[in-house]
Amino acid sequence: MNAPSKPNDWSAQPDAKGRFGDYGGLYVAETLMPLVLELDRAYTEAKNDPEFQKELKGYLTHYVGRPSPLYFAERLSKHLGGAKIYFKREELNHTGAHKINNCMGQILLAQRMGKTRIIAETGAGQHGVASATVTARFGLPCVVFMGAVDVARQKPNVFRMNLLGAEVRPVTSGAATLKDAMNEAMRDWVTNVDDTYYMIGTAAGPHPYPAMVRDFQAVIGNETREQIQELEGRLPDAVVACVGGGSNAIGMFHPFLGDESVKIYGVEASGHGLGTDKHAASLTGGRPGVLHGNKTYLLQDDDGQILDAHSISAGLDYPGIGPEHSFLHDIGRAQYLTCTDDEALKAFQLCAELEGIIPALESAHALAKLPQLAKEIGEGGVIVLCLSGRGDKDIFTVADALGRTI
């Protein structure tokens, strides 16, 4: 097959059928088809409604705390030697991660659509907490599906969700992680079609989710563009973000896609290593297939069965990836690197020690590639890293991995 070509207008993606090149689409059970088509109509309408955008902006400013700062990580830059490194501080958002950007958009949309019950899936619990937060704020009941393994390794977030009034349903099927939580959320959705809105947390799933979540997260990249021009008087040489489903990454990347001078790096989790069966690098170690409503790169066996992913970071522990990343990977507009559990742990500690910021283990995967990228881009260059979340939730996992007790 011919390699797909770059589009002239990046904002024209996906097409009317929800395709980014060959990826995306809407592969859901017929019962859900009228719902996703209705969602597509409702979202298109909202997107073009200045009132909706104004309302969203109001909440992002006064409730979420946007814009998030763009911070020059001076000591880390000096330590690594090479390009100047900036952090886009998404971990300073209300609830401590980028996830709330998307949830705020979707809760306003759900209300506009007259939905009265919210369901969500969560891996690390960050999207679950963000969902529980906005549903508390707007007074809607919320059920969060979470793999039983993740419930165990992300206890603080489970408790947070409970405090916010959400019901957390542990999912025990499969490997009991994010993929299985998403399966269970889809089963709930198909069973409660009349009143329920499915708040997907990443830029994946059936159309229009990948495009919609990207649009809500693009506030990250849009702010970064303005801020870096104020600070440096120019665009960055590179942007870098961790990629599980890929919502913080696509939010950072998308506004820069048309800027040929800006290199784009996503970092996948390679767990115990790409040569093992314990990793979560769908692009680097998988191949295209269909799961959870979209066509995209997946970890799968010879018979097309989906494999269990592994990452020390619950938020990256997913065998698929958002379809737009698959497209960017194929056309070569973005490069996707990998980072092992051990590398992420080291970067986690380095960031805490040098910058006084405890990053999420997810974000630590992107941080781990900075030594390499800072050298490649070199002195006089500028790199922006999306610090997608704070790491307080991960301290138990990290302590465990370091053999310490808290």
Added chain:
Amino acid sequence: MTKDRIDRRFAALKAEGRAAFVAYVMAGDPDAATALEIVKGLPAAGADIIELGFPFSDPVAEGPTIQRASQRALEQKMTLNGTLDIVRAFRESDQDTPIILMGYLNPLVNRGFETFAKQANDAGVDGLIVVDCPPEEADPLSDALEAEGLSLIRLATPTTDDARLPAVIRRTSGFVYYVSVAGVTGVKEADADAVAPAVERIRKASGLPVAVGFGIRTAERAAAVARVSDAAVVGSALIDEIEAATKLNENVTEKVLLKASELAKAVRSARVGTK
């Protein structure tokens, strides 16, 4: 053109003035050999059509019963090839009973639609139900299956309104599968009164027989659905028997076929003709 086998079966049932009993079991559950034994025994137990599930790691449309069946099958290393082997072995002794494979898209994407369609036709498959392949995405698969004379059976649901129905039944052949409840398999129960007008609407729009499934667990319910439709599909209730017999160390095949004959009797004695 093996979809003829489906057409012939429905024509014969129409002449008999009754609905079909469609039995669903999973390839590889509880193991490959027993699943073959069950499939071979189903026609004599009264199944008019067999739906054979091929397992998938992430069966999002299934309730707990069929999820577990899928998991057991995968633990037994059942594959797409293994599923086709069961069909091939069944065809050695039965040339008349239609077999529909039911499952999810990714194993087929992985195989390649054209390769798969050829292999399925060679093995003696008559049609396919692919739960996560709505009409919007179905053309490439339809092309491949039609080239081999296989039907891609479409699913209509309680959320399929008049505006959407034409899209749903476009390019369909064999029969239309009406998912009688909004939900996963084997959890909610179908309401025959609500099913009747839906079946009528789909029959009229498609000109094809309409099978009803997803919400039938008992003989009574099967009979009630058979009275108002062209086929009653039962899956989870048969798989319950596999689980129960395994637990009690009983003969699995016997128990499943006993349940199948009970359901078949109910469907046959519902005495309702297809219109």
